[in-house]
Amino acid sequence: MKRLKIAEFAELLGMKNESFLQIIGYEIDSRNVQAGGCFFALKGARTDGHKYLREVADLGAICAVVNVDYKGPDFGLELLRVEDVGASLQIAAAKLLEKKRPVVIAITGSLGKTTTKEFTYTLLSKRFKVFRSPGNYNTEITIPLTVLNREGDEDILLLEMGMTREGHIEEMVQVVPPDIALVTNVDYVHVGNFKDGLEGIARAKSEIFSQARTKVKLIEPSLVNYEVFSGAKAFEIEEWDLPFSEEHFVKDFLAAAAIAKEMGMTRDEIEERIPHLKRPQMRFEKVEIDGVTYINDAYNASPTSTKFALQSMQGKGRKIAVLGQMVQMGDFSSEAHRQVGEDAGTFADLLLCTGERCEEMLRAFSSSGKKGEIFPDLRLLAKHLKSIVQPGDIVLVKASRAYEFEKIFSYLS
Secondary structure (H helix, E strand, O other), X not given: OOOOEHHHHHHHOOOOOOOOOEOOEEEOOHHHOOOOEEEEOOEOOOOEHHHHHHHHHHOOOOEEEEEOOOOOOOOOOXXXXXXXXXXXXXXXXXXXXXXXXXXXXXXXXXXXXXXHHHHHHHHHOOOOOEEEOOOOOOOOOHHHHHHHHXXXXXXXXXXXXXXXXXXXHHHHHHHOOXXXXXXXXXXXXXXXXXXXXXXXXXXXXHHHHOOOOOOEEEEOHHHHHOHHHOOOXXXXXXXXXXXXXXXXXXXXXXXXHHHHHHOOOOHHHHHHHHHHOOOOOOOOEEEEEOOEEEEEOOOOOOHHHHHHXXXXXXXXXXXXXXXXXXXXXXXXXXXXXXXXXXXXXHHOOEEEEEOOOHHHHHHHHHOOOOOEEEOOOHHHHHHHHHHHOOOOOEEEEEOOHHHOHHHHHHHHO
């Protein structure tokens, strides 16, 4: 579907254009534009896409969607002028989906969205042609972009939906109503935006079920306690021979298997795909350096995901937790960091941390009688860690995405 002529694409936006040049892809990041591409010049909090029109033209773009009030040069681009660039992206995606619609599967949850999406893709892709949202493209802007960039002959469109506030997911499913929707879990992620805590997060997640087209509604078993999920079906807890034992990955697989069954796959077909399962990057990735096992779980952090990670450190050597602050916890921040400190005291021998709220974490950890230390930045933490680790140690590296804790591995080298 992405290989539309500019004239055909303009028609989706409610305008006329006579260009027969063919678009080969759509981008919102000027750095990713390729020859034959179409660029959406979005205005964001940090920058304005209209400033990069020369750059995308130099990269070979053939057209750009711009605000109607843009007065600058076109740099040889075919300019499609609209009232709202972001809204036009959503409108184009919705109309394009109407022309030829695959089965749409949408996944949300506080934790495990990307892993569940990737597991689901692995299970389904042998039997079906599946187009999945790349990486963590899970916003009201990147999901429509995913719709535009698919080829158009897929059996299944597999999407991940994230949110930071109430109404986010509802906006997404209005553009791309799912046929099958899944909520993996509810946890203290972005809880600072919800005064009623987990209840508010659950309510926002339940928006994924708000469209009449969504006939299959799946939830992780623990979510049956939330009234907002009444009418949804909890997926089965089954025994499978999996290449991992960590509880959170097992749950993600069970969710993926539930979706595969809804698509008509048998247990034998699912089992055949299990050897092909891979963990996404920075999700409990194990790396051995000089006899030390490092667990790179630096993609993000919440109290529950951190506890899962701490519990999963297996081995005879010392267990060292390298943890950072969890952001967007709002009024729940003190309790969340205290809980992580207590869990670290149960499962780890040593705590090294950085971030403003680490004092609360360290105080709770120290109540177990163990020692820990706070560092002003990640580089100094890594330097200290490198000086004390010994062969056989197990080191967990985990923090909120904003802290980019994966950088610790470059500091260790």
